[in-house]
Amino acid sequence: MEYAGGAVDLLHRSRFVTLTGAGISTDSGIPDYRGPRPAGDPPVRMPMTYQDFVASADNQRRYWARAHVGWSRVTTADPNDGHRLLAMLTRELVITQNVDGLHRRAGQHHLVELHGRISEVCCLDCGSVSARTAVQAAMSLANPGYADVHAGSTIRPDGDVELDDTRDFVVPRCTACGGRLKPDVVFFGENVPKQRVARCIAAVDAAESLLVLGSSLTVMSGFRFVRQAHKRGIPIVIVNRGTTRGDDLATVKLDLGVTEFLTDLAGQSERSRMVVDSAASFSTTGAGTGDSTSITA
Ligand SMILES: NC(=O)c1ccc[n+]([C@@H]2O[C@H](COP(=O)([O-])OP(=O)(O)OC[C@H]3O[C@@H](n4cnc5c(N)ncnc54)[C@H](O)[C@@H]3O)[C@@H](O)[C@H]2O)c1
Ligand SMILES: [Zn+2]
Numbered sequence: 001m002e003y004a005g006g007a008v009d010l011l012h013r014s015r016f017v018t019l020t021g022a023g024i025s026t027d028s029g030i031p032d033y034r035g036p037r038p039a040g041d042p043p044v045r046m047p048m049t050y051q052d053f054v055a056s057a058d059n060q061r062r063y064w065a066r067a068h069v070g071w072s073r074v075t076t077a078d079p080n081d082g083h084r085l086l087a088m089l090t091r092e093l094v095i096t097q098n099v100d101g102l103h104r105r106a107g108q109h110h111l112v113e114l115h116g117r118i119s120e121v122c123c124l125d126c127g128s129v130s131a132r133t134a135v136q137a138a139m140s141l142a143n144p145g146y147a148d149v150h151a152g153s154t155i156r157p158d159g160d161v162e163l164d165d166t167r168d169f170v171v172p173r174c175t176a177c178g179g180r181l182k183p184d185v186v187f188f189g190e191n192v193p194k195q196r197v198a199r200c201i202a203a204v205d206a207a208e209s210l211l212v213l214g215s216s217l218t219v220m221s222g223f224r225f226v227r228q229a230h231k232r233g234i235p236i237v238i239v240n241r242g243t244t245r246g247d248d249l250a251t252v253k254l255d256l257g258v259t260e261f262l263t264d265l266a267g268q269s270e271r272s273r274m275v276v277d278s279a280a281s282f283s284t285t286g287a288g289t290g291d292s293t294s295i296t297a
Contacts, residue, residue: 004261007237007252008268014208014235018086019225020096020103023214023240024258027080030100034216035241050190053182054124057171060180065166067183068139069150071132074118079106082213085262089269093203097215097222099185112200114192114221116185125179135172135181142170192221204228209235209251214258217245 022032033046052059083106086094091109099118103111121135122128140147146169172181186192204210210229217223217238226246229236235251238244239261247253254261 004239004254004256004264007239007254007261008265010235010252011209011211011237011265012268015092015206016090016209016211016237017092017203017207017225018090018094018211018213019215019222020086020094020098020213020258021215021217021222022098024082024086024096025077025080025098025100025102026214027082027257027259028077028100028102030074030077032214032216034218047188050187053187054180060182061169061171062166064139064171064181065146065169068136068143068169069147071136072147074100077102079103080259082259082262083108085259085266086213089262089266092207093200095200095203095222095225097219112196112203114186114196114200116183118183118185120184121181122184123174123177123179124182126174126177128174128176129184130175132183138172138175139170142172143168186221197221200225201228205232207234209237212236212238212240212244212246212250213261214240215244216240216242 022030023035026032026035048059048063053063077100079102083102087103087106087108093110093112094103094108095112095114096103097114099113099115101113101117101119104113104117119132121130121132123130173179174181204225205228207229210226212226215222217226223245226236226238226249230249236246236249237252237254238246238250239254239256239258241255241257244253
């Protein structure tokens with residue numbers, strides 16, 4: 001294994017904000033966009049842009065048909081050890097580019113889901129937000145057996161499947177106004193809500209270091225925080241299999257699995273907790289205590 005000790009020490013000594021991407025969820029069985037593919041597999045098709053989605057009813061039908069079939073496989077994914085360890089290791093802000101809700105389900109304390117959540121749906125016409133489970137049930141009623149017939153389709157990263165002929169699919173409508181529904185996630189070509197970005201900027205401004213886990217940093221809405229940290233001159237640790245757009249800005253770059261790295265970080269945290277504990281019990285006879293960091297064991 002690549003030596004991770006320098007990064008572990010650096011993070012252990014500072015209050016770090018974390019930025020995560022699709023690479024933290026691949027161990028839960030959700031594919032990423034830009035990681036290596038098995039030999040012979042075609043490259044992953046990029047998702048529909050916001051502009052394409054709103055351009056036509058046909059595009060919305062194609063989107064919802066694929067999303068309907070892919071849904072059961074998104075809902076069967078569970079948080080993995082990487083999500084759980086991160087929730088245990090930090091109470092500073094975690095900014096995730098993922099829409100799968102797995103950090104939240106792992107109990108992450110202080111979280112911004114930059115690109116929203118696939119489990120919610122909004123209406124483009126009246127703005128109301130509803131649960132995806134309710135929309136899924138409405139789609140099942142209007143399209144009996146559809147998901148079963150297409151159950152063998154290949155799953156794609158953003159929770160839908162490869163499916164070309166979607167002409168027969170009946171599209172769900174908003175129950176409040178009959179308008180057009182869209183998953184409440186930020187599509188390519190769409191802006192991240194300003195307040196959400198502002199919260200992340202403030203956290204990176206107050207941080208002592210930045211940790212990036214499992215992201216190619218191709219998407220600017222995530223990469224901007226690496227640029228901000230670099231501009232501030234705080235250390236940046238990137239843990240990612242393969243190159244990222246931020247490699248030149250990193251203080252430490254580790255080509256490692258996210259879960260592997262977090263296991264190391266947690267091990268170090270546990271060792272120092274034991275040192276602090278023994279110092280604390282010793283302090284009853286007059287000795288000092290340990291220092292305070294963002295890492296909580
Ligand atoms: N799970 C999800 O919610 C999900 C999945 C795919 C894409 N997306 C969306 O698409 C955009 C893609 O950008 P991105 O940078 O997050 O993803 P990306 O696919 O561009 O990059 C993921 C990176 O993680 C690496 N990786 C994969 N598994 C890893 C592991 N176990 N350990 C270490 N590295 C690993 C890959 O090699 C790749 O470089 C995001 O904005 C996100 O909204 C979300
Ligand atoms: Zn509506």
